[in-house]
Amino acid sequence: MPLAETGTLVAAAAAEGRAVAAFNIITLEHAEAVIAGAENAGSPVVLQISENAVKYRYGRVRPLARAAAEAAAEAGVPVALHLDHVKSDQLLRQAADAGFSSVMYDAAHRPYAENLAATRSAAEWAHANGLWIEAELGEVGGKEGAPPLDAHAPGARTDPEEARAFVEGSGVDALAVAIGSAHAMTARTASLDHELLARLAGTLGVPLVLHGSSGVPDGELAAAVSGGIAKVNIGTALNLAMTSAIRDYLAANADAVDSRKYLSVGRRAMAETVTALIGVLRDAGEPVPVA
Numbered sequence: 001m002p003l004a005e006t007g008t009l010v011a012a013a014a015a016e017g018r019a020v021a022a023f024n025i026i027t028l029e030h031a032e033a034v035i036a037g038a039e040n041a042g043s044p045v046v047l048q049i050s051e052n053a054v055k056y057r058y059g060r061v062r063p064l065a066r067a068a069a070e071a072a073a074e075a076g077v078p079v080a081l082h083l084d085h086v087k088s089d090q091l092l093r094q095a096a097d098a099g100f101s102s103v104m105y106d107a108a109h110r111p112y113a114e115n116l117a118a119t120r121s122a123a124e125w126a127h128a129n130g131l132w133i134e135a136e137l138g139e140v141g142g143k144e145g146a147p148p149l150d151a152h153a154p155g156a157r158t159d160p161e162e163a164r165a166f167v168e169g170s171g172v173d174a175l176a177v178a179i180g181s182a183h184a185m186t187a188r189t190a191s192l193d194h195e196l197l198a199r200l201a202g203t204l205g206v207p208l209v210l211h212g213s214s215g216v217p218d219g220e221l222a223a224a225v226s227g228g229i230a231k232v233n234i235g236t237a238l239n240l241a242m243t244s245a246i247r248d249y250l251a252a253n254a255d256a257v258d259s260r261k262y263l264s265v266g267r268r269a270m271a272e273t274v275t276a277l278i279g280v281l282r283d284a285g286e287p288v289p290v291a
Contacts, residue, residue: 004078006102007132009044014207014230019281022046024235026053029267031068035075037274044078050085065098096129108136119170134209137166138178160203167206176209184236185215192220194227201228218280225284238270245269
């Protein structure tokens with residue numbers, strides 16, 4: 001099956017009050033697990049490669065992107081490829097040639113005026129090169145290399161009127177909003193501001209995205225989708241599942257040396273997590289139809 005386009009999947013979900021699950025991948029095992037889990041759920045999915053994942057892979061985006069695209073080509077459900085949390089303009093400009101249909105440009109750490117100007121420039125380039133673009137306003141904490149941020153601190157949340165001006169001024173296709181989640185959470189204890197989400201959904205004319213979703217409990221995730229979130233980003237949950245499964249396997253098999261043995265256990269755990277989380281999102285409505 002050819003690669004799907006992120007914008008098409010998100011637009012279809014938003015129009016029907018649903019959400020597409022988007023999982024961050026680091027290895028081929030991640031990609032295979034996400035696809036297997038989505039196939040088990042019978043739902044489309046987005047594979048995301050972040051700038052930090054690219055740095056881990058010696059700064060080369062194409063090897064993992066091409067491997068993910070090949071895995072997607074054999075999937076039984078639509079799979080899109082998204083370049084996530086890009087701060088580097090050099091990396092941004094590799095997106096189209098590397099096979100991505102979309103990119104999340106992240107200038108949220110900058111002052112508002114700088115964020116707007118940088119994002120406008122990125123959006124102009126993205127659209128000229130056929131890419132759907134997402135940005136962030138407000139700051140979702142927990143990003144690697146960033147100072148700690150209290151997701152509930154004054155000023156951390158996305159302001160609806162500022163967001164409206166930002167979307168209009170930047171020309172982005174979707175907006176990641178700060179409503180109480182945080183990246184890299186290992187406990188599912190985040191409490192979302194559903195009143196703020198309702199105001200944002202009623203103010204903005206583009207699909208809304210939830211980052212840091214690994215730390216959000218099932219009920220909160222389902223409520224967020226019902227409240228207007230159309231794309232749900234998940235990363236840490238996969239790494240927790242993989243690491244826990246491998247740790248248990250190696251504890252029980254101290255003499256194991258064949259990496260296929262423990263990586264297959266980790267891959268299966270990630271696939272089960274993907275299926276379960278897609279099911280949670282589906283609790284907010286009917287699944288996004290599979291083409």
